[in-house]
Amino acid sequence: AQKITQTQPGMFVQEKEAVTLDCTYDTSDPSYGLFWYKQPSSGEMIFLIYQGSYDQQNATEGRYSLNFQKARKSANLVISASQLGDSAMYFCAMREGPPGGGNKLTFGTGTQLKVEL
Amino acid sequence: EPEVTQTPSHQVTQMGQEVILRCVPISNHLYFYWYRQILGQKVEFLVSFYNNEISEKSEIFDDQFSVERPDGSNFTLKIRSTKLEDSAMYFCASSEAPRGGETQYFGPGTRLLVL
Numbered sequence: 001a002q003k004i005t006q007t008q009p010g011m012f013v014q015e016k017e018a019v020t021l022d023c024t025y026d027t028s029d030p031s032y033g034l035f036w037y038k039q040p041s042s043g044e045m046i047f048l049i050y051q052g053s054y055d056q057q058n059a060t061e062g063r064y065s066l067n068f069q070k071a072r073k074s075a076n077l078v079i080s081a082s083q084l085g086d087s088a089m090y091f092c093a094m095r096e097g098p099p100g101g102g103n104k105l106t107f108g109t110g111t112q113l114k115v116e117l
Numbered sequence: 118e119p120e121v122t123q124t125p126s127h128q129v130t131q132m133g134q135e136v137i138l139r140c141v142p143i144s145n146h147l148y149f150y151w152y153r154q155i156l157g158q159k160v161e162f163l164v165s166f167y168n169n170e171i172s173e174k175s176e177i178f179d180d181q182f183s184v185e186r187p188d189g190s191n192f193t194l195k196i197r198s199t200k201l202e203d204s205a206m207y208f209c210a211s212s213e214a215p216r217g218g219e220t221q222y223f224g225p226g227t228r229l230l231v232l
Contacts, residue, residue: 033219035220035221037223042225043206043225043226043228044223044224044225044226045160045208045210045223045226046223047220047221047222047223050219050220091159091160093160095219099219100219101219102147102148102165102167102172102212102219103165103173104150104162104165104173104175105150105152105160105162105221106162107159107160107161108159109158109159110159
């Protein structure tokens with residue numbers, strides 16, 4: 001079974017609208033972390049937001065928020081007020097095990113987001 | 118803002134040749150990682166490194182691969198005898214010490230093309 005599933009290969013959104021990128025995960029470890037990274041066409045990987053499995057509140061970073069539903073094992077990224085510069089590939093990733101252990105990240109297949117005028 | 122740097126940005130090599138990819142992690146970080154991304158595919162973990170030794174490696178990281186921290190700032194990935202299927206973007210990443218943040222910050226990548 002895939003550890004990270006991103007079911008939307010491509011998404012379109014109008015500028016200034018909000019968009020939700022889906023991510024579901026699979027782990028039996030009670031301690032884990034979920035990350036979202038942005039990869040523009042230039043290729044670099046930019047960290048956006050992090051949610052720990054024991055965090056009580058959903059993470060937010062500026063226009064990014066993470067809709068964490070632990071029982072459903074989902075960690076969807078919400079981008080509010082989309083901008084043209086948000087057009088990129090977005091990857092969801094998971095670290096299994098407690099924080100601080102230097103554990104690897106497992107990535108999903110990504111969602112290509114295109115913001116239109 | 119501190120960042121991970123990687124050199125070269127692009128490398129073209131002949132099959133069978135050795136390549137060394139270089140990374141300078143963020144200065145106060147103690148965990149280092151290499152990942153790769155074959156064109157159009159997802160990012161895959163290769164190896165993690167802490168306290169001058171490998172902490173974990175994937176099945177991809179076979180005997181053709183090695184990592185080294187030759188001095189206090191550089192972290193290198195060596196591929197001894199490159200194959201066509203080694204063509205990919207290689208990312209270095211680093212994260213802080215155990216009691217610090219655990220986010221892995223990625224470098225801009227080295228795009229390797231094996232001919």
